[in-house]
Amino acid sequence: MRGVALYIRSQTDRRLDRHLRDVSIIGIGQTPVGEHWDKPLRVLGTEAVRAALADAGVECPEALYVGNMLSGQLLGQENVGALIADHAGLSGIEAYKIEAACASGAAAFRTAYMAVASGLCDVVVACGVEKMTDTLTDETTGALVAAADAEFEGEHGLSFVGINALLMQRYLYEHGYDRQDFSGFAINAHRNAANNPNAMFRKKISAEAFARAKIIAEPVSLLDSSGIGDGAAAAVLASADWARAHGKRQVRVAASAAATDAVALHDRDDLLFLRAAWLSARKAYAQAGVSPKDIDFFELHDAFTIMSALSLEATGFAERGQGVRLAMEDAIALNGRIPICTMGGLKARGHPVGATGMYQIVEAAQQLLGAAGANQLPNCRLGMTQNIGGSGATVVTHILERAG
Amino acid sequence: MRGVALYIRSQTDRRLDRHLRDVSIIGIGQTPVGEHWDKPLRVLGTEAVRAALADAGVECPEALYVGNMLSGQLLGQENVGALIADHAGLSGIEAYKIEAACASGAAAFRTAYMAVASGLCDVVVACGVEKMTDTLTDETTGALVAAADAEFEGEHGLSFVGINALLMQRYLYEHGYDRQDFSGFAINAHRNAANNPNAMFRKKISAEAFARAKIIAEPVSLLDSSGIGDGAAAAVLASADWARAHGKRQVRVAASAAATDAVALHDRDDLLFLRAAWLSARKAYAQAGVSPKDIDFFELHDAFTIMSALSLEATGFAERGQGVRLAMEDAIALNGRIPICTMGGLKARGHPVGATGMYQIVEAAQQLLGAAGANQLPNCRLGMTQNIGGSGATVVTHILERAG
Numbered sequence: 001m002r003g004v005a006l007y008i009r010s011q012t013d014r015r016l017d018r019h020l021r022d023v024s025i026i027g028i029g030q031t032p033v034g035e036h037w038d039k040p041l042r043v044l045g046t047e048a049v050r051a052a053l054a055d056a057g058v059e060c061p062e063a064l065y066v067g068n069m070l071s072g073q074l075l076g077q078e079n080v081g082a083l084i085a086d087h088a089g090l091s092g093i094e095a096y097k098i099e100a101a102c103a104s105g106a107a108a109f110r111t112a113y114m115a116v117a118s119g120l121c122d123v124v125v126a127c128g129v130e131k132m133t134d135t136l137t138d139e140t141t142g143a144l145v146a147a148a149d150a151e152f153e154g155e156h157g158l159s160f161v162g163i164n165a166l167l168m169q170r171y172l173y174e175h176g177y178d179r180q181d182f183s184g185f186a187i188n189a190h191r192n193a194a195n196n197p198n199a200m201f202r203k204k205i206s207a208e209a210f211a212r213a214k215i216i217a218e219p220v221s222l223l224d225s226s227g228i229g230d231g232a233a234a235a236v237l238a239s240a241d242w243a244r245a246h247g248k249r250q251v252r253v254a255a256s257a258a259a260t261d262a263v264a265l266h267d268r269d270d271l272l273f274l275r276a277a278w279l280s281a282r283k284a285y286a287q288a289g290v291s292p293k294d295i296d297f298f299e300l301h302d303a304f305t306i307m308s309a310l311s312l313e314a315t316g317f318a319e320r321g322q323g324v325r326l327a328m329e330d331a332i333a334l335n336g337r338i339p340i341c342t343m344g345g346l347k348a349r350g351h352p353v354g355a356t357g358m359y360q361i362v363e364a365a366q367q368l369l370g371a372a373g374a375n376q377l378p379n380c381r382l383g384m385t386q387n388i389g390g391s392g393a394t395v396v397t398h399i400l401e402r403a404g
Numbered sequence: 405m406r407g408v409a410l411y412i413r414s415q416t417d418r419r420l421d422r423h424l425r426d427v428s429i430i431g432i433g434q435t436p437v438g439e440h441w442d443k444p445l446r447v448l449g450t451e452a453v454r455a456a457l458a459d460a461g462v463e464c465p466e467a468l469y470v471g472n473m474l475s476g477q478l479l480g481q482e483n484v485g486a487l488i489a490d491h492a493g494l495s496g497i498e499a500y501k502i503e504a505a506c507a508s509g510a511a512a513f514r515t516a517y518m519a520v521a522s523g524l525c526d527v528v529v530a531c532g533v534e535k536m537t538d539t540l541t542d543e544t545t546g547a548l549v550a551a552a553d554a555e556f557e558g559e560h561g562l563s564f565v566g567i568n569a570l571l572m573q574r575y576l577y578e579h580g581y582d583r584q585d586f587s588g589f590a591i592n593a594h595r596n597a598a599n600n601p602n603a604m605f606r607k608k609i610s611a612e613a614f615a616r617a618k619i620i621a622e623p624v625s626l627l628d629s630s631g632i633g634d635g636a637a638a639a640v641l642a643s644a645d646w647a648r649a650h651g652k653r654q655v656r657v658a659a660s661a662a663a664t665d666a667v668a669l670h671d672r673d674d675l676l677f678l679r680a681a682w683l684s685a686r687k688a689y690a691q692a693g694v695s696p697k698d699i700d701f702f703e704l705h706d707a708f709t710i711m712s713a714l715s716l717e718a719t720g721f722a723e724r725g726q727g728v729r730l731a732m733e734d735a736i737a738l739n740g741r742i743p744i745c746t747m748g749g750l751k752a753r754g755h756p757v758g759a760t761g762m763y764q765i766v767e768a769a770q771q772l773l774g775a776a777g778a779n780q781l782p783n784c785r786l787g788m789t790q791n792i793g794g795s796g797a798t799v800v801t802h803i804l805e806r807a808g
Binding site for chain 2: 020094
């Protein structure tokens with residue numbers, strides 16, 4: 001803990017170096033999330049990358065950073081940076097994979113951001129891609145526990161759903177809620193996904209359906225849980241100067257921050273405080289010079305409804321124990337105080353784990369570009385994304401800003 | 405190929421942005437390479453990270469980038485950035501994993517370099533770590549083919565050794581050598597490893613032993629091949645300004661570059677030209693403003709002897725088909741024209757795949773700091789490292805420079 005205290009002080013006391021260049025998103029692309037049995041990983045990645053490049057009007061980026069968690073375990077394929085670069089017709093460019101469990105997508109975006117902010121590259125691509133439905137469900141579920149502590153949690157039979165069940169159970173106990181109080185998170189996500197052509201579950205659900213949903217690991221039900229899927233999403237990043245000189249439409253990356261916490265639950269001081277979510281958000285607010293009240297919408301990591309509540313609390317949108325109230329009051333709706341999961345979130349857009357962080361970025365950019373269709377938020381200027389790997393172990397937070 | 409041509413032009417024509425900060429290595433650490441059955445992955449990583457931090461006199465870095473290839477496949481553990489950060493007493497800091505098959509280590513170092521060069525961080529740690537000997541050899545060999553094209557090579561039974569055998573066979577055929585002509589690579593590596601306390605195989609070998617060595621995949625013998633192992637190596641990077649202000653001993657990172665090629669052999673135009681090795685070296689020479697004749701020693705990727713020959717040719721130390729002559733003439737010895745694998749290389753120091761790139765960096769820094777013991781090169785100023793993922797698919801090249 002001494003290290004943490006030192007670290008927090010050093011991070012929040014210091015200003016970022018003046019060398020840092022401004023970075024913008026100049027193109028986005030995505031595949032629908034679903035069961036793409038006809039498309040190998042490299043094809044999914046290529047589709048998103050080529051779509052983003054076409055959107056940006058860029059032919060030849062300088063690098064490709066691929067966020068992916070499970071290619072090794074489920075497909076026996078690593079080296080997917082080079083694999084996708086080659087298949088996308090970009091062989092030669094710098095490329096490698098970034099892995100941070102379910103936060104792999106945003107970590108890849110952050111790496112791309114660093115490549116441009118440093119001045120090493122002018123134009124790069126970040127892509128998140130995952131293929132999870134070619135394997136048996138048991139195998140996929142078994143692989144997902146790699147996001148937790150394999151030796152001290154997975155080895156003893158604790159699944160990733162089980163870990164979230166422990167957290168939710170504790171939340172209900174400490175704060176006196178009922179599991180039905182979480183229904184608003186799932187209802188909001190499905191309502192928003194209904195208008196998203198790339199979402200996996202485009203069907204609204206009712207509070208009654210939530211109440212009847214099958215329990216997977218008490219108190220987590222099927223409708224507390226996001227569905228896994230195959231998919232890829234990508235963004236082209238460029239220095240703001242380059243984008244301006246080339247007349248590109250821009251979404252500004254106002255902040256990029258990452259932080260970690262203990263991987264195993266038993267190593268944390270406080271189960272219901274997502275320290276890395278708090279820390280990365282705090283760094284992001286400082287970099288952008290904003291506070292939660294300035295954020296117009298929040299693409300949060302609703303892998304399970306409990307994660308939504310804890311993320312809202314850690315990032316300053318709710319007091320401790322009050323995150324779930326935002327769902328109960330529907331303050332998270334498109335017309336609410338703090339809209340979340342505006343295109344369906346992990347819950348209903350689907351959660352191809354290593355791709356999810358890039359879907360969040362792409363969807364936030366859609367909102368800021370006025371390209372969110374029926375779910376368009378009026379006059380939004382600042383959108384935040386938060387991608388969580390493990391049950392809070394690795395958290396990557398970005399703040400995007402509408403240009404002009 | 406059109407993309408490649410465009411890319412090469414764009415990369416070599418443009419100067420790096422003036423925003424780029426100077427970056428130095430200020431501390432290094434490593435574990436011996438071996439069969440560490442008593443040490444989990446997180447412990448190996450922690451030992452190297454803590455050793456590098458102690459060497460640098462730094463308590464609290466801002467980020468940790470972990471190069472690793474096989475934790476998911478062999479250990480069922482991902483999210484190892486957060487895992488090692490926590491175990492090393494650094495929980496809270498930014499951390500994630502970088503994967504580029506056997507080039508994961510150098511890719512992690514490059515990510516750390518970008519974090520500092522950008523001005524986002526002043527002090528960070530790069531670590532490469534791998535644990536390969538807790539599993540059965542068949543399982544490990546099977547996992548390693550993930551570095552190749554799993555769907556078009558691995559699926560059909562081609563092992564990673566087999567891929568290198570195809571390359572070596574073609575080299576012998578095209579250039580008219582005998583497999584014994586490669587013996588110098590192995591002899592040099594073992595001779596240098598004999599003086600390296602961290603090497604796995606500290607035993608000199610003779611040309612006769614090489615001739616008698618068991619063939620694994622014709623024409624590759626046991627002594628053409630590097631041995632896998634467990635191990636971790638780490639370096640602390642800081643901005644040169646920060647290092648100067650804090651009175652740290654520095655090794656300058658004069659260049660950092662990465663490039664890719666097709667993953668599958670059948671997708672390459674020319675089997676015996678490592679295009680990504682050539683391209684990343686060309687970019688590195690341009691960034692450092694040097695040419696091969698300025699390089700005092702070269703830590704190359706001798707996973708197999710054929711890779712040494714091809715790497716020497718791609719980076720401009722030998723004409724095409726002449727790389728193996730450098731071994732035949734012993735020009736690669738410590739007192740030769742271009743010393744390689746000065747601490748034993750992959751062949752004899754051992755090859756914990758995702759850690760190897762960081763061992764190369766650490767060993768190059770040892771030479772430049774005058775800390776290479778009995779293997780110390782006199783008056784060396786510039787050292788190059790080249791880390792290869794897959795049989796040439798992802799290549800990361802660095803040039804390090806003695807300070808002062």
